Amino acid sequence: MIDGYKRLMNVEPPPAPEKAKGFFTDTSLCIGCKACEVACKQWNQLPADGFAMTGNSYDNTGKLGATTWRHVQFIEQAKANSNRQDQRWLMMSDVCKHCANAACLEACPTGSLVRTEYGSVYVQQDICNGCGFCVPACPFGVIDRAPKHGEFEAGTAHKCTLCYDRLKDDMTPACAKSCPTASIQFGDVDELQDRARRRLGELKARGETKAQLYGMPEGEEASEVGPLHAFFLLLDKPQAYNLPEVPRLPRKTMGQRYGWSAAVGVGFALVGALVFGRR
């Protein structure tokens, strides 16, 4: 009977699982050209966000949002009166991390946010009703709700799709395709992880003591959100890139939070029984 219903409703079987795909963003190779930002905007037909100078180095994008799914950061590190050799200019293309344990996905009450067959986190635009719960749930501040009365897909949540449409046609995501230095590398997550470990070894051997990976299964940052399918090689500690040291997954502490609620409720009921009962 359920099969008959599914046939009637044109319910398709779920797609066959593929190997998990993701990004390894090697920030040591980023030249800050922003081709990734442009390619992402163009492929996904995202509107411009206005022309405003932030005054923060070459970063006039500011942050990820409903209509910005790649954001290049520019971190100028210079001490006053320092030697030129001590100055560094770190650049990083920020993106949705497609967490293995995604806070946004777990928060979503409508089932709009799903895990695709490629292991990415995806918002089904025809289901999202814009409740906005995913927005503050994300520990990285990635996903955002488009303004209710705007022109672009008003009222629903948006973020990087890992170019789900391109993946379905065996194409590389737009940002990785356009990156001129192969700073953004696309591939199978486990293969990328091996590559990342080797690259870290190379950099450390070359004297880059501050180089570190962010988002690997063995990292502390993965303790709650799991390994990040879009992970990074950073040249400084995560906070310098506004990345949280240990991104929090709300599910981990939900039990104790409900526990306190329940305790108060039970306590009130007991007091009520006593107050009304003992006369």
Add this chain to the structure above:
Amino acid sequence: MGAQGGGEGYYDYPVVRRPVWTWEVPAYFWLGGMAAGAYVTASLAQKFGSVDDQRAAADGYYLAAAALVPCAPLLIADLGRPERFHHMLRIFKPLSPMNLGAWTLTAFTPVAVARAARQAADGGLLRGPLGALARLVPAALLELVGSVLGLALGGYTGVLLAATNVPMWAKSKVLGGLFMASALSSGSAAVTLQAARRGVPDATLHRLATLEAAASVGEMAMLGGYLMQSGKTARPLTAGRFAAPFWLGAVGAGTLLPLVLHGFAGRRRGRMLRSLSTAAAVCSMAGSLALRWTIFEAGKASSEDQAASFDLSSR
């Protein structure tokens, strides 16, 4: 060293995103919580109280139903796509506090309305065929089921806010307990207010007042725990533009003043008792609204505090 040799993070950009919710959300928290508290109070009186207690507290069912009427519309209005509100019920996903809340509200509302209808029929307010239909409602069963659902409704809202990465909401583990206590104290206060207006026997009013006072004590305890655990992340609440409504409204009027007034009312009778109980109830209900509103707005402000986010996510 952060950008341009400055502080820890990337310039002063926030780490997480500011919630997009607006005033409808704290308004719903307050009304839904009060409805839950009123229903539970009324049901406790039906189960354990004297005939006078039962009669006095049964008005709580009307209060609960009335408070629930605007709840769903408020939540629907807050959605980005209000016409898709029913998508909340596509799936049952109890690990998402918002989904759990949607189901709880959907289940609790008809239960509360049905129990109110039964009360109206019993009280002679609902006559004729409708009254006969309403008298079929199984009162005791709905009291039990509705109380469980009501406690869920009162208790999940704080957990929903805390199940985010907003520092002021997520750092402490007791926001759920705080909102539950606020719901129960404002709900029992609403029942007490109505009882005082109607002129119920003094003994009954004392009992209702005692219950409300106990809820206020619980709320104070939860508030203390919340502030202690939140530490610096609660600064947008305790200092700055929300400080006055928080300390005077939520803490003062919401928890301290009701206790003081109930204390004065301790040995009183008659009109003095009724006046003090009324004043305490109004303070409690207003304080509950102030608590929801200040924590909501100050929390949104805390989401833009880079340092608070790093504190929440530190090793």
